[in-house]
Amino acid sequence: MTATLIWPTNVTARFLTRTGLHLADTRATVDITDTNGRTIATCRPCGWTTDHDTAYRHQVLEKAQHHADGCTALPNPNA
Structure with missing residues (x-):
């Protein structure tokens, strides 16, 4: 049986x-959002972020990966 994970609003990848x-911890992710013509990558555990115009989304995805x-x-256990 696989648990269904609900992604935060606006997360596209x-x-x-x-x-x-x-650790098999699904809270430890880099989330990708596309908002107002920008693609933004944000690491939930450490706060790292990068962004670029949506036309360059592939570059943001490469940096995020x-x-x-x-x-x-480690993810904040209280978040």
């Missing part, structure tokens, strides 16, 4: 961080 992968591959921050 997610990358599981290194910590999330090792690269960050997620190496991020070892």
Whole structure:
């Protein structure tokens, strides 16, 4: 049985961080949002962020994946 995960509002893509992968913690993600002509990547555990015009979304996705591959921050258990 697979649990259904509800994504935060406006999140269009997610990358599981290194910590999330090792701990099987789905809160440890880099979330992608597309708002007002901008694509924004935000790491939920450490707060890292990057953004660019939506036309360059692929660059934001590449940076987000690269960050997620190496991020070892733990999610805030109280968040």
